Amino acid sequence: xxxxxxxxxxxxxxxxxxxxxAEQVALATSAIDAVLADPxxxxxxxxxxxxGAFIEDFCNWQRIDALERFARTSPAASIAAELMGAxxxxxxxDHVLVKEAGTxxxxxxxxxxxxxxxDGTQNVSMWFPVxxxxxxxxxxxxxxxxxxxxxxxxxxxxxxxKWFAPGELSELPDVDGDPERYPVIxxxxxxxxxxxxxxxxxxxxxxxxxxxxxxxxxxxxDDIVHAPRPWTTSPPFPxxxxxxxxxxxxxxxxxxxxxxxxxx
Numbered sequence: 001x002x003x004x005x006x007x008x009x010x011x012x013x014x015x016x017x018x019x020x021x022a023e024q025v026a027l028a029t030s031a032i033d034a035v036l037a038d039p040x041x042x043x044x045x046x047x048x049x050x051x052g053a054f055i056e057d058f059c060n061w062q063r064i065d066a067l068e069r070f071a072r073t074s075p076a077a078s079i080a081a082e083l084m085g086a087x088x089x090x091x092x093x094d095h096v097l098v099k100e101a102g103t104x105x106x107x108x109x110x111x112x113x114x115x116x117x118x119d120g121t122q123n124v125s126m127w128f129p130v131x132x133x134x135x136x137x138x139x140x141x142x143x144x145x146x147x148x149x150x151x152x153x154x155x156x157x158x159x160x161x162k163w164f165a166p167g168e169l170s171e172l173p174d175v176d177g178d179p180e181r182y183p184v185i186x187x188x189x190x191x192x193x194x195x196x197x198x199x200x201x202x203x204x205x206x207x208x209x210x211x212x213x214x215x216x217x218x219x220x221x222d223d224i225v226h227a228p229r230p231w232t233t234s235p236p237f238p239x240x241x242x243x244x245x246x247x248x249x250x251x252x253x254x255x256x257x258x259x260x261x262x263x264x
Contacts, residue, residue, distance in 0.1 A: 003017040013203070015193060016194050020075065020076075024074045027069060028128060028130050032213045035096045039057050044057075046105065056095065056098075071217055081221070089219050091220075092220045095235075096214070102208075106205065110204070111150065115234045118225065120225055123198065125216060127139050130215065135188040136206060142202040145182070152170070225248060228246050237254065
């Protein structure tokens with residue numbers, strides 16, 4: 001039985017226990033393994049050469065059948081719709097994240113939205129590990145931080161701020177140094193559990209003693225529009241600015257509508 005642990009509107013993140021059944025876990029696992037076996041041109045290593053491998057890859061649903069089937073047939077989009085209060089859900093992109101056993105690299109505190117080419121309030125990211133994840137290695141969130149505005153996005157390995165103009169966004173708060181002001185939440189997860197969070201919620205994670213394979217899907221609701229950037233976004237969408245005007249709804253084949261209350 002699916003159980004939602006937390007309050008999305010208040011905290012900006014929830015844990016959905018039993019979100020996916022064994023067949024859906026197997027489908028997501030096969031999708032992750034297919035991406036690892038045949039990485040895209042977007043693949044990157046987010047850990048140092050002397051550390052365990054932390055591999056990321058993006059935007060594979062159009063070439064990996066299992067990934068598209070999971071996005072379209074699992075309850076992920078309907079869960080996202082409920083949390084966003086949206087009448088339609090589009091798939092923004094998929095993101096595979098794998099930390100091999102013994103990887104020390106920490107994923108630093110950050111928001112997702114400043115790295116993207118979209119704007120709007122109805123959005124949600126799903127983080128779905130197909131391996132058991134202890135509390136020490138899980139994705140953590142600063143409760144309520146989705147209401148604090150945008151913070152400067154930085155590169156993960158060297159902390160470089162190279163996108164927005166100096167002073168345009170606020171610097172990241174000292175989350176670890178002021179736990180009373182910035183309460184951190186997170187959950188131990190078993191296969192089938194997933195966390196869903198707003199793209200402005202600050203989040204981070206530690207390294208992982210065991211292999212941690214994650215499928216993340218990003219979802220867009222009714223009010224999301226295209227916000228072209230003068231730099232290459234992560235992930236990149238080359239040529240999109242020529243096909244979708246600034247401020248236009250994300251009505252484009254790269255962002256298929258995968259759920260609608262009209263069809264349910």
